[in-house]
Amino acid sequence: MKTYQRIALAGNPNTGKTTLFNALTGLRQRVGNYPGITVERKSGFLKSAGTTHEIIDLPGLYSLNPTSKDEEIAWQTLTGTYPFEPEPDAVIVVADATNLMRNLYLVTQITDLGLPTMVVLTMMDAAREQDRLINPQALQDTLGVPVVALNARNDAEVDQLKDAITAGNFATPGPLQWKPSVKLQKAINHLRTGLIDSNDAIPERAADLESLRLLAQDAALDALTGDARAVVVEARQMLEKEGLNGSAAEVLDRYNYIDEILQTVCAGPVDPRKSITETIDRVVTHRIAGPALFMGILLLVFQAIFSWAGPFMDLIDLGFITASNWLADTLPDGLLNSLVVDGVMAGLGGVMIFLPQILILFFFIAILEGTGYMARAAFVMDGFMMKIGMHGKSVLPLMSGFACAVPGIMATRGIENYKERLITMMVLPFMACSARLPVYALLISAFVPGDTAFLFFTWQGLTFFGLYLFGIVMAAVAATIFKKFLPGAGHTPFLMELPTYKIPAFSNILYQMGERGWIFIKEAGKIIIVVSMGLWVLASFPAGEPGMSSAEQLENSYAGQIGKVIEPAIEPLGFDWKIGIGLITSFAAREVLVATMSTIYSVQSDDEDITSLREMMLSDVNPETGEPVFTLLTAISLLIFFALAMQCMSTLAIVKRETNSWKWPAIMFGYMTALAYFMSFVVYQGGKLLGF
Numbered sequence: 001m002k003t004y005q006r007i008a009l010a011g012n013p014n015t016g017k018t019t020l021f022n023a024l025t026g027l028r029q030r031v032g033n034y035p036g037i038t039v040e041r042k043s044g045f046l047k048s049a050g051t052t053h054e055i056i057d058l059p060g061l062y063s064l065n066p067t068s069k070d071e072e073i074a075w076q077t078l079t080g081t082y083p084f085e086p087e088p089d090a091v092i093v094v095a096d097a098t099n100l101m102r103n104l105y106l107v108t109q110i111t112d113l114g115l116p117t118m119v120v121l122t123m124m125d126a127a128r129e130q131d132r133l134i135n136p137q138a139l140q141d142t143l144g145v146p147v148v149a150l151n152a153r154n155d156a157e158v159d160q161l162k163d164a165i166t167a168g169n170f171a172t173p174g175p176l177q178w179k180p181s182v183k184l185q186k187a188i189n190h191l192r193t194g195l196i197d198s199n200d201a202i203p204e205r206a207a208d209l210e211s212l213r214l215l216a217q218d219a220a221l222d223a224l225t226g227d228a229r230a231v232v233v234e235a236r237q238m239l240e241k242e243g244l245n246g247s248a249a250e251v252l253d254r255y256n257y258i259d260e261i262l263q264t265v266c267a268g269p270v271d272p273r274k275s276i277t278e279t280i281d282r283v284v285t286h287r288i289a290g291p292a293l294f295m296g297i298l299l300l301v302f303q304a305i306f307s308w309a310g311p312f313m314d315l316i317d318l319g320f321i322t323a324s325n326w327l328a329d330t331l332p333d334g335l336l337n338s339l340v341v342d343g344v345m346a347g348l349g350g351v352m353i354f355l356p357q358i359l360i361l362f363f364f365i366a367i368l369e370g371t372g373y374m375a376r377a378a379f380v381m382d383g384f385m386m387k388i389g390m391h392g393k394s395v396l397p398l399m400s401g402f403a404c405a406v407p408g409i410m411a412t413r414g415i416e417n418y419k420e421r422l423i424t425m426m427v428l429p430f431m432a433c434s435a436r437l438p439v440y441a442l443l444i445s446a447f448v449p450g451d452t453a454f455l456f457f458t459w460q461g462l463t464f465f466g467l468y469l470f471g472i473v474m475a476a477v478a479a480t481i482f483k484k485f486l487p488g489a490g491h492t493p494f495l496m497e498l499p500t501y502k503i504p505a506f507s508n509i510l511y512q513m514g515e516r517g518w519i520f521i522k523e524a525g526k527i528i529i530v531v532s533m534g535l536w537v538l539a540s541f542p543a544g545e546p547g548m549s550s551a552e553q554l555e556n557s558y559a560g561q562i563g564k565v566i567e568p569a570i571e572p573l574g575f576d577w578k579i580g581i582g583l584i585t586s587f588a589a590r591e592v593l594v595a596t597m598s599t600i601y602s603v604q605s606d607d608e609d610i611t612s613l614r615e616m617m618l619s620d621v622n623p624e625t626g627e628p629v630f631t632l633l634t635a636i637s638l639l640i641f642f643a644l645a646m647q648c649m650s651t652l653a654i655v656k657r658e659t660n661s662w663k664w665p666a667i668m669f670g671y672m673t674a675l676a677y678f679m680s681f682v683v684y685q686g687g688k689l690l691g692f
Contacts, residue, residue, distance in 0.1 A: 004090040004168055006054050008078060010110060011094030012103055013060035014372065014499035016122035019152040019508055020094055021057045024162065048166040056088060062102075064109040064209055065216050065247070069413045078113055079210070090116040090170045097127035097134055097149070098500060100266065104258045111143055111177055112209055116170035120161065121149040126500070133267040142261050144173040153505050178257035183242045184249045187215060187235040194231035215239065215246025277500045281376065285498075290380035295469075297373075301364045302468060303461035305357050306441075306450075312356035317612055320349030339536055342602035347532025350598030350613050351524055351591050354438035359517050361434060365403060366512040370504025374399060379498060388476050389483025391415050394424040398475070401431030402468070403516065405651045409658060419488030423479050425658060426668055429651055430475035432468045432643065434520065435590040439642050440467055442594055446614045447635040471643050474675075528595040531585050535559060535599045554600070573641065573677070574634040574684040576622065586647045593642070633692045637684040645676035 009024075011017040025044025042057040058077060059070035066072040073082060080087030093110050095103035100121075111117055119139070127134060140147040146169050150157035180188065191211040214220050214232045221232050239246055283289050324345045331337040368374050374396060382392030393415045401408035408428050415421040432440070441464075448463045538559035554560050562584075563577025570580050578600050586593040594613070601616040620629040646652070652665040659665075 004053065004116060004165070004170060006056065006086065006088045006090075007165065008056045008058055008088035008091040009094065010058045010074065010078065010091055010106070011060065012062055012096065012106055014375075015060075015094045015096040015103065016152050017057070017060065017094040019505050020120065020122065020158075021055060022508060022511055023152050023155075023158045024165075025055055046162060046165065048162045051166055053165060055092075061106065063106055064113075065213055065250075067416065075213075078110065078115065088115065090118070092118050092120055092165075094120050094122055097121045097124045098130060098132070100127075100134065101255075101258060101262060104261060105254060107143070108178055108254060108257065109209065111145055111173045114172060114174075116172050117145040118164065118170050119143065119145055119147045121147060122152055124149045125151050126502075135265045135267075138265040139261070142264055144177060145171045153507075178254055180253050181249065183239065183244060184253060187238050187246070187249075188212065190235045190238060191215070191231060194234075211235075212246065212250050216250060217247075277498075280501060281498070284373070284376045285379055287380075287383070290376070291384070294377055294380060297368070298468065299457070299461075299465045301361070302465040303457050304364070305360050305437075306444075306458065306461045306464060307456075308360055309354075309356040309441075313353050316353045316355065317349070320345060320353070321612065324349065335540070338540060339533065342540075343532045343536030343599055344529055346598040346602035346613075347528045347535075347595035348525065350594045351438050351528055352521070354441050354591075354594075355517060355520065357437055357441055358434050358520055359513050361437065362403065362513045362516045363509060365399075366509040367504055368399075370502065370508060372499040372501050375498050384476075388479040389420065389423045389486075390427075390479055391417065391420040391424070394420065397424055398428060398431055401428045401433060404433050404435070405429045405431065405648060406654050409651065409654050412658070417488070419483075419486055422486065422488075422659070422664070423482045425655055426482055426664065427475040427478045429646055429648065429668065429672065430471040430478065430644065432471045433590070433648075434516075435524075435648065436642055438591045438594045440464060440639065442614065443635045443639055446617060447630070447632045467639060467643055470640075474644060478671075524589065524591055527589050527592060531588060531592050532595050532599050535581070535585065535596055538562070539600060559600070572685065573680040574631075574637045576629050578629070579638065583641075583647075586642075588649060590642065590647050631692075633684060633687040636687070637680045640683050641676045641680040643676075644672060644679055646672035 009017060009021055021042070021044060024046050044055050044057070046053045046055055056077070058074040061071040061074045063071075064075050064078070066075045073085075076082035077085050077088065078091060091110060091113075093107050095107055107119055121134065121136060121139075124134070134149070136147045136149040146164065148161050148164055150161055152158065188208060188211045191214060192207055214224075215235060221229065221236075224232060236246060239249060284293060324341050327345065328337060328341045331340060368377075377399065378392045378395035381395045385391055385394050394412070396414075397408040397411040399408075400411050405428055408431065409425050412421045412424045412428075415424060444460050444463050448460050450458050450460050453459050453462055539554055539557050541558060542556070543553070555564075559581055560577065563581045566580045566584070567575075567577040570583070575583070578597065581600065582593040582596040585596045597617065598613045601613060601620070617630050618628075621627065622629055646669045652669060655665045655668060656662055
């Protein structure tokens with residue numbers, strides 16, 4: 001029995017590959033990037049019968065003729081040509097039994113590679129519901145590799161797959177299982193003789209597929225020069241004389257072979273029956289009802305974020321207040337007590353209270369992705385996106401931006417047109433990411449009444465939805481301007497497969513919530529602790545004169561002095577120096593504003609008992625005017641500023657990596673910050689003129 005240590009997991013998007021990966025590896029996963037690039041690399045470990053296997057979850061791809069960076073990495077990994085990734089020992093190909101014709105295209109390409117291979121058929125239960133009977137044994141005999149049929153949510157069937165992996169139940173197929181036409185084979189032979197066979201970087205097992213890739217892809221041809229390019233051009237001309245092109249020739253011949261397979265292994269309709277999906281899509285993808293439904297879903301999500309999170313937020317708030325009071329009573333009076341209570345605990349508690357809202361947001365994102373609705377949102381919005389200079393494929397990165405702008409910007413790699421991709425990147429930070437959520441929630445809960453507006457929607461929920469909608473509108477306006485002034489080609493056609501609707505696995509939803517929640521705690525926690533401790537030092541020194549109140553000591557501290565310097569610039573926006581300090585620190589990460597305000601108000605407070613940040617903000621009074629520091633108008637101005645300003649170093653860094661230039665991050669920072677200042681100025685000064 002041979003043990004395969006490194007196993008690649010490949011498959012089309014929407015085949016249940018991620019569900020299977022989670023079922024095989026559980027929580028033994030690690031996520032990073034492929035060295036030198038920003039493509040995510042996800043791997044996990046399967047431990048069975050005393051053996052550990054690394055499972056590498058390759059990016060989803062439709063074929064081994066890559067059209068994006070993700071697919072290029074998958075191709076190079078499988079062929080052993082990626083310099084930073086060792087060749088896998090074996091490969092598991094996941095295929096959707098309800099759409100076997102399309103899935104077998106990739107399956108047959110991977111079996112052509114000559115790697116030890118196993119095919120896993122998922123969604124067999126759904127195929128049976130569609131009256132499609134698939135014979136896995138017949139498919140195994142035809143392909144020459146083991147075929148395992150399972151439901152990835154069935155633990156017993158997954159355990160059988162684990163046993164098959166541990167037992168090394170893979171097989172190495174022979175040369176091309178399908179037979180290219182005489183004309184195509186002649187072009188392949190020409191390439192192998194003149195180019196491929198003499199290239200040591202290309203393994204023998206991948207030679208035929210590399211030949212097909214060179215015949216089909218203009219990008220592959222463009223990467224060649226000199227004699228190598230001439231050989232490929234000659235091979236293409238051979239096909240053109242026969243009235244063929246490389247891409248079409250392979251597709252036709254391969255699908256002829258797939259038709260033969262389906263006649264042998266399938267009973268029932270070859271194409272999946274999607275009557276339920278098609279019925280739902282008549283509404284979901286309707287040109288009027290579709291966008292209205294999309295807006296309605298967003299409204300429900302944001303109302304739920306406020307309605308559901310309240311009790312959990314109160315518990316976390318109570319926990320931090322209780323812990324802070326206990327630490328204040330337990331630790332000896334002095335600097336250490338103040339550092340821990342007023343610095344670290346105040347900063348962490350001020351932000352961690354919003355963890356329930358972030359988890360609820362990711363709960364809904366996981367459901368929308370798992371059901372297949374996200375693809376419909378992209379389809380519905382394509383016409384609107386085209387008008388403002390973006391693409392239907394921009395919708396998915398933009399929706400990802402509701403979680404975090406960084407993966408959203410990375411996801412723009414799937415947009416082939418560079419102008420459309422650049423526009424998407426430049427406006428994506430307007431999407432209200434989860435880092436803005438603590439700021440929004442703090443200000444809305446403090447200054448917007450929680451009364452019911454209509455039905456079950458509250459004013460707080462509607463305000464929250466309005467801020468997200470405001471970001472979307474500003475992104476559309478900015479995209480329209482960029483479309484007019486940026487050079488480049490126009491709109492590219494939008495082609496996207498709409499998957500059948502599915503009920504997402506609850507375990508996957510919980511895993512995504514846990515993963516994103518832990519990332520928030522870990523990443524935000526590190527920044528908050530460092531910033532809170534540094535800010536405590538600035539707010540506590542130099543020590544004030546005896547008899548000074550805490551508020552007076554704070555004003556005379558280093559933090560107070562810095563804040564007073566910048567206060568004249570932000571006073572027209574309705575902000576005082578304390579908010580100014582928060583604006584500066586929030587450029588490290590947006591949610592740090594809440595931690596900053598928590599630390600400042602904790603240092604300023606003379607009360608012995610710890611109170612919530614919201615209560616301290618509501619009771620804060622300007623000592624010179626006697627007026628409240630925070631009013632509804634001030635809160636609205638600050639919300640507008642945060643909705644528009646570029647306050648995320650990570651976003652600027654990823655834009656630099658994706659564009660390979662500091663030009664675009666600089667433009668992004670400049671125009672978004674200037675726009676935020678201008679809009680806040682207009683709102684605050686306009687509100688004052690109207691008597692607010």
